[in-house]
Every structure is written in structure tokens, then in C-alpha cells.
Amino acid sequence: xxxxxxxxxxxxxxxxxxxxxxxxxxxxxxxxxxxxxxxxxxxxxxxxxxxxxxxxxxxxxxxxxxxxxxxxxxxxxxxxxxxxxxxxxxxxxxxxxxxxxxxxxxxxxxxxxxxxxxxxxxxxxxxxxxxxxxxxxxxxxxxxxxxxxxxxxxxxxxxxxxxxxxxxxxxxxxxxxxxxxxxxxxxxxxxxxxxxxxxxxxxxxxxxxxxxxxxxxxxxxxxxxxxxxxxxxxxxxxxxxxxxxxxxxxxxxxxxxxxxxxxxxxxxxxxxxxxxxxxxxxxxxxxxxxxxxxxx
Amino acid sequence: xxxxxxxxxxxxxxxxxxxxxxxxxxxxxxxxxxxxxxxxxxxxxxxxxxxxxxxxxxxxxxxxxxxxxxxxxxxxxxxxxxxxxxxxxxxxxxxxxxxxxxxxxxxxxxxxxxxxxxxxxxxxxxxxxxxxxxxxxxxxxxxxxxxxxxxxxxxxxxxxxxxxxxxxxxxxxxxxxxxxxxxxxxxxxxxxxxxxxxxxxxxxxxxxxxxxxxxxxxxxxxxxxxxxxxxxxxxxxxxxxxxxxxxxxxxxxxxxxxxxxxxxxx
Numbered sequence: 342x343x344x345x346x347x348x349x350x351x352x353x354x355x356x357x358x359x360x361x362x363x364x365x366x367x368x369x370x371x372x373x374x375x376x377x378x379x380x381x382x383x384x385x386x387x388x389x390x391x392x393x394x395x396x397x398x399x400x401x402x403x404x405x406x407x408x409x410x411x412x413x414x415x416x417x418x419x420x421x422x423x424x425x426x427x428x429x430x431x432x433x434x435x436x437x438x439x440x441x442x443x444x445x446x447x448x449x450x451x452x453x454x455x456x457x458x459x460x461x462x463x464x465x466x467x468x469x470x471x472x473x474x475x476x477x478x479x480x481x482x483x484x485x486x487x488x489x490x491x492x493x494x495x496x497x498x499x500x501x502x503x504x505x506x507x508x509x510x511x512x513x514x515x516x517x518x519x520x521x522x523x524x525x526x527x528x529x530x531x532x533x534x535x536x537x538x539x540x541x542x543x544x545x546x547x548x549x550x551x552x553x554x555x556x557x558x559x560x561x562x563x564x565x566x567x568x569x570x571x572x573x574x575x576x577x578x579x580x581x582x583x584x585x586x587x588x589x590x591x592x593x594x595x596x597x598x599x600x601x602x603x604x605x606x607x608x609x610x611x612x613x614x615x616x617x618x619x620x621x622x623x624x625x626x627x628x629x630x631x632x633x634x635x636x637x
Numbered sequence: 638x639x640x641x642x643x644x645x646x647x648x649x650x651x652x653x654x655x656x657x658x659x660x661x662x663x664x665x666x667x668x669x670x671x672x673x674x675x676x677x678x679x680x681x682x683x684x685x686x687x688x689x690x691x692x693x694x695x696x697x698x699x700x701x702x703x704x705x706x707x708x709x710x711x712x713x714x715x716x717x718x719x720x721x722x723x724x725x726x727x728x729x730x731x732x733x734x735x736x737x738x739x740x741x742x743x744x745x746x747x748x749x750x751x752x753x754x755x756x757x758x759x760x761x762x763x764x765x766x767x768x769x770x771x772x773x774x775x776x777x778x779x780x781x782x783x784x785x786x787x788x789x790x791x792x793x794x795x796x797x798x799x800x801x802x803x804x805x806x807x808x809x810x811x812x813x814x815x816x817x818x819x820x821x822x823x824x825x826x827x828x829x830x831x832x833x834x835x836x837x838x839x840x841x842x843x844x845x846x847x848x849x850x851x852x853x854x855x856x857x858x859x860x861x862x863x864x865x866x867x868x869x870x871x872x873x874x875x876x877x878x879x880x881x882x883x884x885x886x887x888x889x890x891x892x893x894x895x896x897x898x899x900x901x902x903x
Contacts, residue, residue: 361735363732364728364734367724367740368724369725370721370722370744370784373721374744377778378746378781380762381758384758384761385754439650448651448654458658461888462662463839464834466844466880467858468858468862468865469842469861469881472861472865472877473663474664476668477667479679481680481681482680482681483670486680487682512661572751573751575752575848579866590751590753593757594753610754613754614751617749617750617751621749625742630738
């Protein structure tokens with residue numbers, strides 16, 4: 342349709358590009374996201390250069406907020422966010438890899454059932470599921486109570502500790518690691534692994550030289566996704582962590598709400614966005630989405 | 638590669654999968670368990686069972702308000718997301734056009750974006766344009782995250798769609814509208830239904846985006862969070878269980894619908 346020979350011959354290049362059916366159907370969502378996503382991001386960046394504690398965005402730009410964030414103790418919450426996100430990604434790789442391998446290579450038609458069972462909890466509010474962990478970890482909660490009945494021993498409450506936050510992060514973001522891994526591992530042809538072991542490669546060599554490199558796009562997407570989601574998480578540290586640690590999203594929230602310092606909250610947001618954006622950029626440059634989603 | 642060692646490995650993988658599945662469902666099971674306890678503060682083992690918190694929740698007017706707000710948001714989000722997502726899924730996976738690779742990556746950005754930060758950015762945006770936040774702005778906020786997800790879900794269906802079918806219809810003299818109505822929509826309908834379910838339930842359960850964009854209105858997840866952080870009431874597990882039950886019912890009904898459709902087909 343784009344190359345309709347009956348069309349008048351001379352037309353601007355932009356006009357020609359706009360007439361492609363693909364561009365036409367891409368337009369509504371693109372406009373929507375420009376208004377709802379790009380616009381707000383620009384505003385946050387503008388606010389980050391406004392004088393502290395102001396609510397208007399038409400003043401002389403200043404770097405005061407960046408200076409105060411760097412010199413203040415915010416590095417502690419950045420440290421905790423990065424540390425917890427790193428630990429979460431590491432644990433998720435260990436937990437999900439065997440399951441993903443099973444789903445891609447061993448389970449056959451049962452893999453579909455596992456997919457559905459892992460995906461269903463995503464449709465339940467994160468808060469409700471995290472609250473379930475509160476009930477389990479609570480003093481006199483389900484874990485404590487069961488141990489008392491079975492072994493007669495009482496454990497201190499695990500709630501409001503750092504491991505509880507990690508548990509919550511691993512729990513909530515597990516599907517976001519598992520599904521990319523399954524896609525990655527199903528892109529590894531069995532014939533190639535068999536060929537490698539026929540040629541005398543050990544199991545470890547097959548894993549390191551064949552399976553890992555070929556499954557890498559899936560591993561990268563899973564790791565990036567879970568890292569970014571953990572980095573910006575709010576509910577896990579608040580519901581399961583109490584006051585144990587303050588993560589960066591907490592700081593951003595309180596700068597905007599209690600402190601009423603929009604420029605400072607904006608600076609923290611810009612730093613988080615810049616880091617996440619850089620990570621997404623690096624990973625996206627290495628992968629082809631048609632191949633992964635469409636299996637073309 | 639087959640041998641006693643690999644069958645042990647296989648068994649271990651199956652066991653591990655079952656353990657993790659149990660791990661995924663344990664907290665939800667705990668919430669349901671807690672909703673039937675009689676005591677005001679939860680302790681395990683449960684000594685006295687009761688359903689009075691359900692009666693209270695059903696009778697409570699504020700619970701009705703919460704559900705009405707959440708429903709308004711979720712229904713609005715579903716309608717708009719399905720329309721927008723359908724268009725962009727075609728752009729994502731069906732047509733070949735210059736700029737498609739870039740579009741595919743840009744449209745996924747909101748999914749990866751920290752939701753709490755997005756909610757705050759939208760709050761700044763709304764207050765600068767002069768829009769007062771309410772459930773309507775919350776629906777707008779949800780859509781920025783949900784439209785890309787729906788696009789992705791529908792794209793998977795669109796990738797497996799054979800464009801030759803549309804072309805054949807065009808060759809036989811069908812109009813663009815007829816092709817859409819008779820060919821494209823019916824073939825893609827499973828993807829559209831799955832997209833709609835995801836849109837509805839993700840909006841229904843969303844907390845971080847609602848937190849900053851609902852203004853004076855309150856959705857169910859916001860209320861649950863507020864009560865978990867301070868002012869606990871046994872209504873928390875009760876309302877939690879009710880929404881889980883409703884979501885489960887919805888998923889089961891849609892699944893049965895799909896099965897029925899498959900049976901009816903010659």
C-alpha cells in the first residue's frame with residue numbers, strides 16, 4: 342500500500358513516511374506516551390535545576406540541589422538500593438536458572454502449566470502478597486507458630502530486617518527473571534550442545550561455551566529488568582523492612598511529600614532515571630526484539 | 638547424556654520447581670487463612686475461626702467506595718489500553734516500516750521505569766498543567782505503564798498472524814473496514830482478550846502509580862497499604878482475600894470461555 346503506483350509522484354519524504362500503515366497505527370500510542378511519559382520526565386529534569394523548596398518551574402536554574410544531594414547522606418540509601426538490587430539479581434539467577442532450564446528443555450507440555458502458575462500471582466496486588474509474608478514472618482506468625490508446635494522452639498521475629506526485604510524483592514520479581522531466562526534458554530539448540538559433547542567437551546564446558554553465550558540475551562534482559570525494578574522498589578522495604586533501611590525510592594517519596602522539597606526529590610529521581618536509562622540502553626543495544634518475542 | 642546422573646538431575650529440577658511454586662502461593666494462602674481468624678491481632682496457630690470480618694466488609698460503605706473507585710479506574714484503563722495497545726501491537730509486529738526497531742524499544746521504556754518515580758513525575762506534570770488529581774488521573778497514570786504491557790501481549794499474537802489472509806481479502810474486493818472486522822479482529826481476538834484481562838487486573842492491583850495520582854480518591858491497594866503501615870484492622874486480610882477471589886474467578890471464567898470457543902469450532 343505504501344508503494345501504490347497510482348499515487349501522485351512528487352511528495353515530501355515526511356509525507357511519504359507518514360503514509361505507511363505502520364506509522365499510522367504507531368501514532369496514537371506514540372502521542373499518548375509523549376504526553377504522559379516524555380512530558381513528565383522533562384518536568385522532573387527542569388525541577389531538578391530549580392532553587393530548593395520552590396514550587397514554580399520558571400526561575401533561574403541552579404545546581405544547588407545536586408550539590409546538597411551529593412554532600413548530604415543520600416549515598417547511604419543509594420548504597421542500600423544498589424546492594425539489595427545486586428543481591429536480589431544474584432539470588433534470582435540461582436533460583437530461576439534450573440526452573441527455566443526445566444521449562445525450556447524438560448517439562449514438555451507441563452511447561453505451559455508452570456508458566457500460568459508463575460504468571461497468575463502477578464495479577465494480585467503486590468501489597469496483598471507482601472502482607473502474606475508479614476503474616477508468615479511475624480512474631481507468633483505462621484513460621485514462628487509452626488516451629489513452636491513442631492519443635493517447641495521460638496525464633497525471633499524476622500520481620501523488619503534486611504533479609505526480609507531481600508525475600509520480598511526475590512518473591513515479587515521472580516517472574517521477571519524466570520520468563521526472560523526461559524526464552525533465552527529455548528533459543529539454545531539441543532543439537533549444538535550434543536555436537537559439543539560429541540566432540541569431547543565436558544558438561545561444564547558445554548554450559549560455559551555453548552549454553553551460556555547463546556542464552557545470554559534472555560539472561561541479560563532478566564537481570565536488567567529485575568535490577569531496575571528492585572532499584573526503584575518502594576513497597577518491599579516499607580512493608581517488610583519497616584525502618585531497617587531506607588531505599589532510594591523512600592527518599593524520593595519523602596522529599597516530595599513530608600519535606601515538600603520538589604527540586605530535591607527531582608534530583609534524586611533524575612539520578613535514578615539516568616542510571617536505569619543507561620543500563621537499559623546498554624542492554625537494548627545488544628539484543629533484537631523481533632528474534633526474542635517473535636522467534637523469527 | 639542420558640544416565641542415572643541426568644535422571645537424578647531431572648528429578649531435582651522438578652522438585653525445585655514445585656518448591657518455588659509453593660513459595661509463590663504460600664503468602665496468598667496465609668492471607669486467606671488470616672481472614673478467617675476471630676482475634677483482632679493475628680497469631681498462629683489459629684484457635685478461633687470466624688467469618689464476621691467478611692460480613693463487616695460486605696456491609697461497610699467505605700469498602701464499597703474503595704471498590705467503586707478501583708473499578709472505575711480499572712474499567713477505564715482496560716478500554717483505552719485495549720484500543721491503543723491493539724494499534725501499537727500492529728505497529729510493533731505486523732507492519733514493516735522505517736523506525737519500527739526504535740519504536741519497539743521506546744515503547745517498552747515505561748515498563749522498566751520505576752513506578753513510584755513515574756507517579757511523582759506525573760504529579761508534578763498534573764499540578765503544572767492545573768489538573769486536580771482524582772481517579773481519572775490515576776487511570777491516566779496506570780495507562781502509561783499498562784498500554785506498553787498490553788502492546789507486548791498482543792504483539793505475541795500478531796507475530797503469529799499471517800498477513801496473506803488480509804491480502805487475500807483485499808484482492809477479493811473487501812474494504813479496509815471489512816478486512817479489520819471480518820479477518821483481523823476475529824483472528825487476533827485471543828490476544829485482545831488476554832490483553833484486556835491483564836490490563837484490568839494490573840490496574841486493579843496497582844499501588845505505586847496510584848499512590849501519588851489519585852488525589853482525594855482511594856483505591857483498594859492504597860487503603861490496604863495505609864492500614865498495613867499504621868492502624869491495622871482484620872479487614873486487611875479480608876479485603877485482600879476478597880480481591881484475590883474475584884481475580885481468580887475472572888481468570889477461571891475467561892479460561893472456560895476460551896475452552897468453550899475451542900470446542901465449538903468445527
